[in-house]
Amino acid sequence: KAGVTQTPRYLIKTRGQQVTLSCSPISGHRSVSWYQQTPGQGLQFLFEYFSETQRNKGNFPGRFSGRQFSNSRSEMNVSTLELGDSALYLCASSLFTLSTDTQYFGPGTRLTVL
Amino acid sequence: AQTVTQSQPEMSVQEAETVTLSCTYDTSESDYYLFWYKQPPSRQMILVIRQEAYKQQNATENRFSVNFQKAAKSFSLKISDSQLGDAAMYFCAYYNQGGKLIFGQGTELSVKP
Numbered sequence: 382k383a384g385v386t387q388t389p390r391y392l393i394k395t396r397g398q399q400v401t402l403s404c405s406p407i408s409g410h411r412s413v414s415w416y417q418q419t420p421g422q423g424l425q426f427l428f429e430y431f432s433e434t435q436r437n438k439g440n441f442p443g444r445f446s447g448r449q450f451s452n453s454r455s456e457m458n459v460s461t462l463e464l465g466d467s468a469l470y471l472c473a474s475s476l477f478t479l480s481t482d483t484q485y486f487g488p489g490t491r492l493t494v495l
Numbered sequence: 496a497q498t499v500t501q502s503q504p505e506m507s508v509q510e511a512e513t514v515t516l517s518c519t520y521d522t523s524e525s526d527y528y529l530f531w532y533k534q535p536p537s538r539q540m541i542l543v544i545r546q547e548a549y550k551q552q553n554a555t556e557n558r559f560s561v562n563f564q565k566a567a568k569s570f571s572l573k574i575s576d577s578q579l580g581d582a583a584m585y586f587c588a589y590y591n592q593g594g595k596l597i598f599g600q601g602t603e604l605s606v607k608p
Contacts, residue, residue, distance in 0.1 A: 414596070424586060424598035437594035469538060479590045480528060486540035 382407060385474050385487035393493045399460040402490045406453050406474030412436070413455040414484070415447060418469040427470075430455050431477075459492075467494045497522045499589050501599035508577045509607050515562075516572045516602045518587030527591040529563065531572045534601075535583040543585070546570065574604075582606045 386405045394400050406413050414437075415427040426439040430449035449455045453474070459466055469489045475482040498521045508514035520529070531543040546554045546563050553561050558578075562571045574581055587599040 416596075423600050426595045426597070429594055439595060471540060473540070478594075479596060480592065483542055483545075484596075485542075489538050 385472060385485050387470075387472050387487040387490050389490060390488065391491045391493075393495065394462050395495050396462055396464060398462050399458065400462060400492060402457045402459075402470055402472075402492070404455045404457070404472030404474075404487060406455070406472075407485055410474035410476055410485075411453055412475045412477060412482075412484075413449055413453060414473045414475075415455070415457050416471040416473070417441075418471060418489070419465075419467070424471075427457065462494045464494050466492065468492055497524075497527075497589055497591070497597050499587055499597050499599040501587055501602050503602045504600070505603045505605070507605045507607060508574070508581075510577055510579060512577055513573060513575045514577055514604065516574075516585050516587075516604065518570045518572070518599055520568050520570065520587075520589050522568070522589065522591070524591050527589060529561075529570045530588040530590065530596075531559070531561070531570075532586045532588060532598075533581075533583045534586065540586075544572065577606050579606050579608060 388403045412431045414429040418424045429437040433449045444460045447457045471489045473484045473486045475484040500519045527548045529546045533541045533543050544556045544559050558575045560573045584601045584603050586601045589597045
């Protein structure tokens with residue numbers, strides 16, 4: 382079974398631009414979560430989607446948004462990029478919930494904002 | 496709000512020896528889940544072990560085991576017979592029915608041959 386895939390793997394953007402990151406979960410998984418990893422703030426939960434609905438949300442500004450499609454693929458969008466948005470963005474999928482299932486992570490998208 | 500603290504930014508162990516990574520957490524809830532994740536230089540996060548708070552028995556996965564002290568809110572990871580491939584950043588994480596996975600700051604483990 383293929384693992385979680387994320388595209389692109391690397392991105393360079395300038396301040397003020399917007400960016401869209403994509404995540405394809407493991408086949409059959411319906412929950413997709415997004416995390417931001419930075420040296421200063423560590424790993425932080427962004428949001429979780431389940432069956433095309435946002436189920437949980439972290440403490441990030443509205444510039445960060447996401448969506449999930451009927452095939453469970455998910456996209457994350459960041460508008461009006463700031464230097465502080467430079468980070469590794471990780472996507473993870475599970476069947477239903479972390480309470481009962483293992484969450485599998487993708488390799489991440491490295492975003493650099495200049 | 497729940498918090499997770501890893502007080503050891505770096506740890507080192509000799510190959511074949513045993514090492515213990517510490518983690519404490521703060522919560523007022525009784526039903527939750529705890530995890531240890533490994534992040535090697537490739538940055539691919541891998542689940543090492545999980546513990547359900549309602550289970551008194553400590554979880555074990557081959558060379559990895561935990562010491563879960565619910566009253567003390569402590570969740571340490573013991574790695575036995577350390578191998579070079581165990582070198583990585585290790586993250587302790589907390590999850591409850593609220594749905595957010597909260598990570599500690601991580602402990603970087605190096606393994607000396």
